[in-house]
Amino acid sequence: MQISERIYHIALVEDDGALRTLLTRHLRQSGFPTRGYATAAEFRASTEQYDLIVLDVMLPATSGLDLCRWLRQRSTVPVIFISARSSHTDRIVGLELGADDYLVKPVDPGELVARIRSVLRRSQDAREGEGQDNVSIVRFDGWRMDRRRRELFAPEGPRVSISEAEFDLLGVFVGSPQRVIGRDTLLEHSRNRLPGNESGDRSVDVLVSRLRRKLGSVDGGRELIRTVRGVGYVFTAKVES
Amino acid sequence: MARHSLWPRGFTGRVVVVLVLAVFVQFLAGSILIRTGETHIQRQDQGKRLAEQLLIAERIVKDANPPERMRLLGNLSTIHTRLTLIEGEPAIPPGIDPEALAIANAITEFEPALADHPLRLSLAPGSALDFSRRIEGALAIGDGLWIGFAANEAVVGWRVLLETTLRVGIIALFVLGSAAVLVRTLSAPLRRLSDKAQLIGTADRIPFDEEAGPQELREVSRALNTMQERLEGVITQRTQALMAVGHDLRTPLSRLRLRIDGIAESEDRRAALADITQMTGMLQELLDFFETGESRRAPEPTDLSSLCQTIAEAFGDLGAEVSYEGPDRLVIQGVYDHLARAIENLVDNAVKYGGAAALRLSADPDAGLAAVTVEDRGPGIPGAEIDRMMRPFERLDAARSDRLPGMGLGLSIAANVAEGHGGRLELANRTGGGLRATLLLATK
Secondary structure: OOHHHOOOOEEEEOOOHHHHHHHHHHHHHOOOOEEEEOOHHHHHHOOOOOOEEEEEOOOOOOOHHHHHHHHHOOOOOOEEEEEOOOOHHHHHHHHHOOOOEEEEOOOOHHHHHHHHHHHHHHHHHHHOOOOOOOOOEEEEOOEEEEOOOOEEEOOOOOEEOOOHHHHHHHHHHHHOOOOEEEHHHHHHHOOOOOOOOOOHHHHHHHHHHHHHHHHOOOOOOHHHEEEEOOOEEEEOOOEEO | OHHHHOOOOOHHHHHHHHHHHHHHHHHHHHHHHHHHHHHHHHHHHHHHHHHHHHHHHHHHHHHOOHHHHHHHHHHHOOOOEEEEEEEOOOOOOOOEOHHHHHHHHHHHHHOHHHOOOOEEEEEEEOOOOOOOEEEEEEEEEEOOEEEEEEEEEEEOOHHHHHHHHHHHHHHHHHHHHHHHHHHHHHHHHHHHHHHHHOOOOOOOOOOOOOOOOOHHHHHHHHHHHHHHHHHHHHHHHHHHHHHHHHHHOHHHHHHHHHHHHOOOOOHHHHHHHHHHHHHHHHHHHHHHHHHHHOOOOOOEEEEHHHHHHHHHHHHHHOOOEEEEEOOOOOEEEEOHHHHHHHHHHHHHHHHHHHOEEEEEEEEEOOOOEEEEEEEOOOOOOOHHHHHHHOOOOOOOOHHHHHHOOOOOOHHHHHHHHHHHOOOEEEEEEOOOOOEEEEEEEEOO
16 A cells, blocks of 8 residues: 555656656656656567556557557556547547546646556555456446546436545445445545645545535435444445446 | 618518519500500591491482482481581581591591592590590582581490400409419528528538529528538638647646746746646636537436535635535436536636625426526626627626636636537626526426
């Protein structure tokens, strides 16, 4: 779980030279040894092993999407797209190809690092067999959660709106169903997505109550998250993937 | 222009006016021609008959004994013409009435033997009822003797004329009536075309039938189709160009964002970061405007309640006061991202102008509509400006746009989304101040 324990190597494929240099520098300063590549061909020619690939969608000759497809046929290495295109379709295409996240330019450097950490943790959890993090679609009590697209659907299909923080929280719950989860664990997973200026525990409670309300739009939804007084919460539903 | 009052606006009306005028002229000309023709035939006819009678009378009277003459002439009279013997100057004035000239000519033409006899001819008033006139005249047969004659039949009378005029008039009316019906039939496709043409620009593409209706209208249909194609091409090109600019600016903006990271913390650095955030927002606004304006995305069941809650909470987390009131669940057919964008824009406006927002959700099952209402206590919008504010790139005033970043597309995007969801955006000033924006959305 402690991702700071080891060094993660990152490859950045970005055709814009200046941006490549700037991003590489920023990632290195953030503790990730990073190497930049200008084209898909250049990257493919490399024999290096990376822990995560940051891919620009629009690359000359072979696009980032094609490169992602090529990568997916060979490995499960996490991929984060950065793209100048923000439309729903572009995003979905990227995620459907198996990318783990999709960021729209101009990328906020802090946000990029946070997303890299989040994706790395998820892939590490998956490797260690913790939870169902490697599975895209998760079902519980008629609900459907698309972890890749970060979308939640109520029984009978309507899409239910959920904030990023609530989604992460729900992700922790479905990852450890029918087990008591402490507030500190929830807090750790929901870092820098907490609402307002509340103290940590209080923020987790606010998030849980919001999530409960949304799950409560369907009968029995409120009971899916039960409070264990003084400790934390239990996600009561059976989770299928 | 004054003639506008007489000149009908519609195509049918105009054609009918033209037809009425044409038929009237034809009627007049017809009447005159018929009258002239009939008069001519009748006079020729009368002239010939008179000529025959007069020639016979002349020969008989010349050969007969003077006492017998009067009686013989009496015998020669017919129900059409009465003949008398006049000794000395006849009562008829000398010469030939100009209007009876045709008859005189007919007489001498038909019986040239009468040409050297002095002839007097006049048109005497006949019946006072129909203003007809009768021929009277006298033919000199020598020795101071004249054969007087008087026709019993009127020269083309009022009644004859009236009858023919009536007949021609009735025909004219029939022609006019059927023509009006035909014109209406003919103009029906034109009206349909114009009704359809009104819709150009409101939906994707209005197809015009190039295979129906008269040739000219087919050509108009073809022209309209081509025009729409061309317009679409131009618009698509412009949109794509703007979108490409929107996309392409994001890479240099990314560089700028990262470069600023290298600058030491300062007021300028914070301001530069704020500028980048503003530019990013503007680009997103522009792209959203195009995306919501011509969305091809299929609607999916979407819960508006949770959407409104998420938005209210997100604004709340950023320090704005946004309340939510409504059901726990309200599912409509919609495009999630677009709905989110529209509601966010409305709440954002309310927070910007009014400092706080009240977000409410309700459904009207009878109308098949869901209503997302966003209210603020800001300055509102002057009544006359409300329509303008929904148009793209419009802002209430220039001074305010400095303070509030954006491209003025927020309301247009919301309106686009509402229309894309079978509804509309309504703006109204609240009593007591502030603005109420209502996003109406079809539930099915």
